[in-house]
Amino acid sequence: MAKGENVSHTPAGKLLKPPEPSFTKPPHQTVLDQKLSICSKLCFAIGGAPNQVAGSATAFFLQIYLLDVAQINPFQASMVLFIGKSWGAVSDPVVGFFITKSKWTRIGRLMPWMVGCTPFVVVSYFYLWFVPPFTNGRFVWYLGFYCLYQTLITCFHVPYSALTMFLSTDQKERDSATAYRMTLEVLGTLVGAAIQGQIVASAHTLKNCPQHNMSVSHLGNGSGAEIVKRIVHSQDFLSHAVSKQIPFHKGFILVMRHGPYLTLTAAFLFISVAIQLVQSNFVLFCTHAVDLRDHFQNIVLTILVSAVVSIPLWQWFLERFGKKKAAFCGITWIMPFTVMLVFIPNLVVAYVVAVSSGLSVAASLLLPWSMLPDVVDDFRLANPYCKGYEAIFYSFYVFFTKFAAGISLGVSTLCLEFAGYDTGACRQPDQVAYTLKLLIGAAPVAFIVTGLLILLLYPISEDVRLRNKLCLEELR
Numbered sequence: 196m197a198k199g200e201n202v203s204h205t206p207a208g209k210l211l212k213p214p215e216p217s218f219t220k221p222p223h224q225t226v227l228d229q230k231l232s233i234c235s236k237l238c239f240a241i242g243g244a245p246n247q248v249a250g251s252a253t254a255f256f257l258q259i260y261l262l263d264v265a266q267i268n269p270f271q272a273s274m275v276l277f278i279g280k281s282w283g284a285v286s287d288p289v290v291g292f293f294i295t296k297s298k299w300t301r302i303g304r305l306m307p308w309m310v311g312c313t314p315f316v317v318v319s320y321f322y323l324w325f326v327p328p329f330t331n332g333r334f335v336w337y338l339g340f341y342c343l344y345q346t347l348i349t350c351f352h353v354p355y356s357a358l359t360m361f362l363s364t365d366q367k368e369r370d371s372a373t374a375y376r377m378t379l380e381v382l383g384t385l386v387g388a389a390i391q392g393q394i395v396a397s398a399h400t401l402k403n404c405p406q407h408n409m410s411v412s413h414l415g416n417g418s419g420a421e422i423v424k425r426i427v428h429s430q431d432f433l434s435h436a437v438s439k440q441i442p443f444h445k446g447f448i449l450v451m452r453h454g455p456y457l458t459l460t461a462a463f464l465f466i467s468v469a470i471q472l473v474q475s476n477f478v479l480f481c482t483h484a485v486d487l488r489d490h491f492q493n494i495v496l497t498i499l500v501s502a503v504v505s506i507p508l509w510q511w512f513l514e515r516f517g518k519k520k521a522a523f524c525g526i527t528w529i530m531p532f533t534v535m536l537v538f539i540p541n542l543v544v545a546y547v548v549a550v551s552s553g554l555s556v557a558a559s560l561l562l563p564w565s566m567l568p569d570v571v572d573d574f575r576l577a578n579p580y581c582k583g584y585e586a587i588f589y590s591f592y593v594f595f596t597k598f599a600a601g602i603s604l605g606v607s608t609l610c611l612e613f614a615g616y617d618t619g620a621c622r623q624p625d626q627v628a629y630t631l632k633l634l635i636g637a638a639p640v641a642f643i644v645t646g647l648l649i650l651l652l653y654p655i656s657e658d659v660r661l662r663n664k665l666c667l668e669e670l671r
Contacts, residue, residue, distance in 0.1 A: 231368050239362065240375040242309070242355055244383035246348060249320050251384035252391035254474045255495055257323075258608060259482070261337060262618055265326055269616045271334040273608035275341055276475075280601025283345030284594045290353045291590025295446075305354035305361075312350035319344040353590045359568055360585045366664050367514075369568050374510040377561045381506060385499040389492075449578055450587045456570045458653045460592050463563045464599050465646030466526055469639035470559050471600040473533060473552070476607060476634045484628040484635075485540035494549045501553020502560070509558050517657040518566050522650060525558020530640050537636035567592060569655050572663050607634050 261272040290308075297304045323340045327333060362372050450456060481491040513521035532551040536544055571588050614626040655663075 236375040240379035243380045247380040247383035248387035251387035269612035273605045277605025279341035282342040284598035286349040287590040287594035291586040294586045308354040316347040356589045357586045381503045462646045462650035465642045467596045469642035480631045483623045484631040497549035498553045501550045502557040505557040522562045529555035
């Protein structure tokens with residue numbers, strides 16, 4: 196079979212040659228299977244860092260900021276977190292839909308979304324961390340700006356994550372670019388946690404509390420131009436590809452019926468909820484459940500430094516042993532250590548837990564974004580005439596994980612309300628400490644185990660991935 200010749204497979208296994216395309220090949224078509232330069236990968240990766248600077252700050256510190264700095268009650272804080280996350284989740288498929296309907300421009304179809312929303316993201320993020328002079332309307336203030344921020348950051352993140360499919364047709368090159376992206380994003384997370392952690396710590400109402408006011412005995416144990424040019428030209432090339440023009444809703448149904456996508460999304464939905472629970476409640480746990488409130492900034496930084504350092508390790512591991520094995524080894528690492536911190540709450544154990552948790556955080560960040568392109572390739576092979584729906588895969592993956600995270604954040608904060616959380620108090624009731632212990636230990640373990648059991652059903656092994664790669668090369 197000649198390379199570049201398009202074919203389709205009938206149910207009987209016969210090969211049919213499609214009708215010749217009615218377009219002329221673009222004169223400056225980018226070669227998508229060539230190797231990406233280190234500079235190109237870095238330029239692509241840098242785009243995700245600012246998003247993670249803001250994301251890490253909200254993940255680690257927004258909950259305690261709302262409770263003890265803005266001083267809204269736990270029920271209102273739970274509503275801000277739940278509604279905001281749910282709003283962001285709903286906006287993902289909506290933005291994905293509008294992206295698929297966007298017209299092609301001189302800089303492609305995805306780049307205008309990222310460039311246009313960035314100034315407004317900055318403004319909404321600033322006001323999210325601003326304490327207004329009034330008190331009665333603070334709930335509406337934070338709810339409004341959190342929803343606005345979630346919408347605008349979605350307008351950036353969905354097209355940016357979908358760019359992965361346009362960087363190269365080589366799976367190894369895409370995996371490598373994803374590893375660069377995750378490294379820069381975790382570095383962004385590190386910067387965000389470092390800066391915001393110091394700000395929150397300095398403004399925290401517990402700052403003036405007695406140093407040892409609580410006992411834990413009750414707890415028990417190329418170049419920038421090159422990468423932009425590559426993205427624009429590759430979008431232009433794929434826009435002219437032979438494709439069957441089908442309505443968006445039919446394309447959506449095809450995606451939602453694709454078994455590997457559903458399995459991968461469901462598995463990492465539960466895993467991401469577990470990581471989100473640990474992230475959002477860890478500072479409260481250190482502050483109110485164990486006497487580590489003077490160390491939480493450094494412990495959080497240790498987690499993120501460990502994650503940055505371990506991303507190249509997991510990239511090597513997935514190339515050597517496969518992505519599915521890397522997911523199992525990386526994600527399970529966090530479970531025994533978080534339980535250990537619950538039952539042995541001291542500073543040394545906390546730092547050991549921080550280092551080990553960073554390994555799992557890195558794996559949970561790298562693996563799903565490395566595996567999603569394989570799912571898209573598998574879908575392309577099964578539906579060779581269905582083109583241009585890459586944004587659906589990415590937007591709905593983020594939708595499901597955001598929605599689940601929103602529910603978990605809202606419920607966990609609501610649990611603190613039921614446990615009797617006293618906003619601004621130096622010491623919280625014993626029930627609050629017990630609730631935080633469950634949210635850090637038992638709940639994440641249960642979600643991780645569920646996610647890994649679902650991941651066992653993920654059908655794209657390394658053999659299948661290699662076979663898909665060879666088949667797609669034949670179809671081009």
